[in-house]
Amino acid sequence: MTEKTFGPFELQKAYSTEPVPDDFVLRRRISTAMRTLSERVIRAEVDQATLQHWAEQLEAVVATVGEPERRDSKQANRKLFTGAATIEDLYHMMDFDPVSGGANPIAPQVTWVQEGQEGVEGTLRLGQQYQGPPGRVHGGVIAWILDAVLSRALHAAFRLGVTGTLNIRYLAGTPIEDTITCRARITGQEGRKIFIEGSIWHGDQQTVHAEGVWLTPKSLG
Ligand SMILES: CCCCCCCCCCCC(=O)SCCNC(=O)CCNC(=O)[C@H](O)C(C)(C)COP(=O)(O)OP(=O)(O)OC[C@H]1O[C@@H](n2cnc3c(N)ncnc32)[C@H](O)[C@@H]1OP(=O)(O)O
Known part of the structure; x- marks a missing residue:
């Protein structure tokens, strides 16, 4: 059977x-364990001997992993644009x-509940x-997440671009x-400039407002 392939849309x-x-089932398991560990280790109130033991165990895992070869992600990107991914x-x-x-x-894991031309949540x-x-x-973490959320609104509307400005x-x-x-949702466009706004909410309270300009590459605009 021929393997299924996909294009950008x-x-x-x-x-x-x-x-x-x-x-990827296994890569996800590894990542989940690492994320859980990061969260649990921070400010853990344990004695010196326990910290020493954890440090040695983790250093052993790092040594086992070594420095493996990495796949070139640009290649997958090229295949996508020819419908061959x-x-x-x-x-x-x-x-x-x-x-x-x-x-x-290190990805905090956003669960997308809505994704479409009208916006994402x-x-x-x-x-x-x-x-x-x-x-x-942390305020920098908020900026990091909103950059991704506003970018997601761009992709959900089948457009491509990089962040130019994020306020x-x-x-x-x-x-x-x-x-x-x-x-996040797209609010307007002028030539290659796409305007996007976004927000973070805790229950009914809005805690952050963001707005920015994304630029479609000259080759696509
Ligand atoms: C498929 C799935 C894969 C999956 C891939 C997943 C990707 C996730 C991406 C997440 C988002 C990111 O992190 S993106 C990474 C962070 N961002 C970057 O690295 C971008 C770095 N900056 C650049 O590459 C460049 O400066 C650009 C592309 C932003 C702009 O360069 P340019 O295209 O040459 O722009 P230029 O011709 O001078 O200007 C065109 C118009 O835009 C305006 N303009 C120019 N720069 C900016 C700016 N920074 N902010 C606002 N507006 C700007 C100009 O005033 C002008 O307006 P007018 O005179 O026409 O009115």
């Missing part, structure tokens, strides 16, 4: 509906995303490792260790 649907490739290629493009990729251990929970002021998410207004503290909601 099938990317998001295939990524959310096709079975997860076997190696396999599901494995799509996972290599999407699953290492630093904000919502399941196979990236996702939920997430940020642990201790993302704390800035006590009990609140953020912090309206109230955003809590760690609780569910928060992020939203």
